[in-house]
Amino acid sequence: MKFIKLIAIFSIVIFVSCGSSERVIMGDGTVYKVKNNSFYQNGSDISETLSEAEKQAIKSTLNERLEAERFAEKQQKELEKDQADVEEAIEEAKEKQEELEAQQEQLEEKMGAREEAREEVLKIQEKLQDKKERFNKLKEKGKLSPRDEEKWQARFADLEEELNKANEIYKNLK
Numbered sequence: 001m002k003f004i005k006l007i008a009i010f011s012i013v014i015f016v017s018c019g020s021s022e023r024v025i026m027g028d029g030t031v032y033k034v035k036n037n038s039f040y041q042n043g044s045d046i047s048e049t050l051s052e053a054e055k056q057a058i059k060s061t062l063n064e065r066l067e068a069e070r071f072a073e074k075q076q077k078e079l080e081k082d083q084a085d086v087e088e089a090i091e092e093a094k095e096k097q098e099e100l101e102a103q104q105e106q107l108e109e110k111m112g113a114r115e116e117a118r119e120e121v122l123k124i125q126e127k128l129q130d131k132k133e134r135f136n137k138l139k140e141k142g143k144l145s146p147r148d149e150e151k152w153q154a155r156f157a158d159l160e161e162e163l164n165k166a167n168e169i170y171k172n173l174k
Helices: 002-018 052-141 146-172
Strands: 022-025 031-035 038-041
Touching (some): 022 052
Antiparallel strands (some): 022 031
């Protein structure tokens, strides 16, 4: 059984390889079909009527065309490889751009948070300064009782603690 399959495959290979034929169009427009060492024109075998020089010219033209086809196929494969390389480079560039955009977004967020922290520090400093000025005016006018002074000192302590926390946050964001 294996022998029969082997013979069948071998005969198919021989049939396909022997059955290959090529068409050749000469410079004057005549079309020949070349099959192994036989030359056909319009379906009839003209191998005997052609001179050796004509046969050689037909084979030469056929070889030139086959060489050109191989060269074009090789060039096509190289172009496809180059195109694949370019597409890969484009994909890498896109990924790199996305990374850079993400890094820029993080940097902008960090800068925004830092600016907010700085503004918070300035706001607390200004509030503390205003409270101290008001306290000093009231004290100069003599409108503060000892109990009021304790309340003011507690407010100052709270604001100074708040200012220290805000400063710490701002320093950590640098």
